[in-house]
Amino acid sequence: MFNLFKTKPKKTTLPFLVDIHSHLLPGLDDGVKSASESMNILRSLEKIGYKKIITTPHIMSEYYPNKPSEIHEKLNEMRNLIQQNNLDITLDAAAEYYLDESLMAKLASQESLLTFGKNYLLFETSFLNKPAYLEDAIFNMHTNGYQPVLAHPERYDYLQGNQSLIEKLKDMNVLFQLNMLSLSGYYSEAVKKMARYLLKEDVIDLIGTDCHNLHQADVIGKSLNTRGMRLLEGKEFLNATLL
Numbered sequence: 165m166f167n168l169f170k171t172k173p174k175k176t177t178l179p180f181l182v183d184i185h186s187h188l189l190p191g192l193d194d195g196v197k198s199a200s201e202s203m204n205i206l207r208s209l210e211k212i213g214y215k216k217i218i219t220t221p222h223i224m225s226e227y228y229p230n231k232p233s234e235i236h237e238k239l240n241e242m243r244n245l246i247q248q249n250n251l252d253i254t255l256d257a258a259a260e261y262y263l264d265e266s267l268m269a270k271l272a273s274q275e276s277l278l279t280f281g282k283n284y285l286l287f288e289t290s291f292l293n294k295p296a297y298l299e300d301a302i303f304n305m306h307t308n309g310y311q312p313v314l315a316h317p318e319r320y321d322y323l324q325g326n327q328s329l330i331e332k333l334k335d336m337n338v339l340f341q342l343n344m345l346s347l348s349g350y351y352s353e354a355v356k357k358m359a360r361y362l363l364k365e366d367v368i369d370l371i372g373t374d375c376h377n378l379h380q381a382d383v384i385g386k387s388l389n390t391r392g393m394r395l396l397e398g399k400e401f402l403n404a405t406l407l
């Protein structure tokens with residue numbers, strides 16, 4: 165007899181249990197606005213299969229001058245709520261540093277920066293132009309004992325099709341973190357194409373949701389079974405070392 169189950173598409177499960185990039189501490193940046201919104205997202209991520217979330221509020225001197233103490237205070241509030249609501253998910257926090265003069269000054273003065281894993285320092289740059297001091301910043305990060313992690317390399321205009329700069333950054337021992345949403349074309353076709361290219365080139369080290377709101381968490385959940393997300397299958401990422 166014809167077996168209906170054989171016709172079911174293969175279900176893609178989350179290829180890792182740890183997320184390392186999101187904006188889930190309320191009121192600190194352009195991410196979640198309230199604790200209840202954050203709880204809804206955490207529930208949604210738990211349902212998808214995540215066990216641990218290392219959330220990374222923006223630190224950007226002009227718009228989000230968050231201090232580590234403020235981040236830790238919010239982290240503790242959310243941890244209490246997670247416990248009260250019996251969620252089976254661990255919450256931790258680091259930061260996503262915007263590369264500007266302020267970050268350069270912090271590196272120069274050897275200020276202690278928020279990291280995760282093996283001193284991984286998540287940083288982003290302007291989307292349009294390559295910062296003049298990008299290489300200096302990377303050098304200073306290494307000198308201060310940090311492992312630089314470039315957030316969403318697929319989203320920067322100046323990296324699109326710039327093979328020599330991609331190679332230069334990898335030669336300078338910069339880890340690359342891809343956004344899951346890029347694979348499904350959430351941002352743009354060009355970003356999707358670049359995301360697929362970087363995966364194919366095997367230069368992606370970490371995967372992140374970069375989740376800012378419940379809508380994005382829903383999109384990630386729904387896109388798990390898509391062709392784009394299947395490109396993550398069978399590959400190894402450092403997320404697996406962070407549980």
Ligand SMILES: [Fe+2]
Nearest residue numbers: 185186260374
């Ligand atoms: Fe981000």
